[in-house]
Amino acid sequence: MSVMNKAQQELVEKHLYLVRNIVLSTITINESIQGLGYEDLYQTGCEALCHAAINYHAERGASFATFADVVIKNKLISHCRKITRVQSLTCYLDAPITEESGLTYADTMCDENNHSLTDTETFLMLSEAEKRFTGVTKKGVNALKLKYMGHTGVEIAKFYNVKPNHVAAWITKAVHKLRTDFYLSCMTN
Numbered sequence: 001m002s003v004m005n006k007a008q009q010e011l012v013e014k015h016l017y018l019v020r021n022i023v024l025s026t027i028t029i030n031e032s033i034q035g036l037g038y039e040d041l042y043q044t045g046c047e048a049l050c051h052a053a054i055n056y057h058a059e060r061g062a063s064f065a066t067f068a069d070v071v072i073k074n075k076l077i078s079h080c081r082k083i084t085r086v087q088s089l090t091c092y093l094d095a096p097i098t099e100e101s102g103l104t105y106a107d108t109m110c111d112e113n114n115h116s117l118t119d120t121e122t123f124l125m126l127s128e129a130e131k132r133f134t135g136v137t138k139k140g141v142n143a144l145k146l147k148y149m150g151h152t153g154v155e156i157a158k159f160y161n162v163k164p165n166h167v168a169a170w171i172t173k174a175v176h177k178l179r180t181d182f183y184l185s186c187m188t189n
Contacts, residue, residue, distance in 0.1 A: 008053040012046075015068055019045035022072050027080060035083040041076060048075035123148060129178060140174025143167050 004012070023029070023041045030036040052071035056064050123145065130141040139160070146156050157164040 002054050004050060004054060008050075008056075011053045011056065011064055012049050015049060015065060016046070018065060018068055019049055019072060022069065022076065026073055027076055033083065035086075036080065041079070044079045045072050045076055048072040051075070133174070133177065136170050137174050137177050140170035140172070141178070143171050144174055147171070 019042060023038065023045055027041055029038050029041065048071050049068055052068040056067050126141055126145045126148065130138055133141055143156050153164045153167050157167045160167065
């Protein structure tokens with residue numbers, strides 16, 4: 001990160017109002033989501049303002065306020081997209097699955113008799129499933145077993161000499177097949 005000189009610091013101090021105006025007029029503040037509260041957005045906007053001051057060149061014709069406005073808006077929009085992407089992947093166990101069912105995600109982790117599969121049972125079921133499948137699905141089940149043993153997707157990819165996104169695709173296909181596998185559903189009931 002570059003260090004600002006005195007002139008750049010003065011530009012930032014004179015234009016701090018831009019951050020407040022842009023945060024309040026452009027972004028929907030949501031204090032209940034970490035990263036989308038006013039203070040977080042303001043801090044991100046101030047970082048963008050500093051970045052704008054460091055990279056501003058008056059000889060290019062735009063005023064600093066115009067240049068900084070674009071830089072701050074772009075940074076805030078990128079920040080909000082990142083936060084939203086992370087939040088959409090977050091699944092809280094106490095959150096209801098649907099409004100009508102009243103079930104939470106935690107309720108789905110065990111069967112109605114409150115018996116969950118042991119580690120050994122899960123590993124044995126994956127081994128049995130691996131015997132019944134071929135091709136990409138078999139690789140995906142094997143990758144699931146390796147993940148279950150604690151290996152990362154990158155390690156598995158190195159083992160197969162492929163890219164990590166290939167392993168992720170195999171696992172996705174295997175999970176889909178396992179969820180619809182009649183033989184596996186008979187074993188768990």
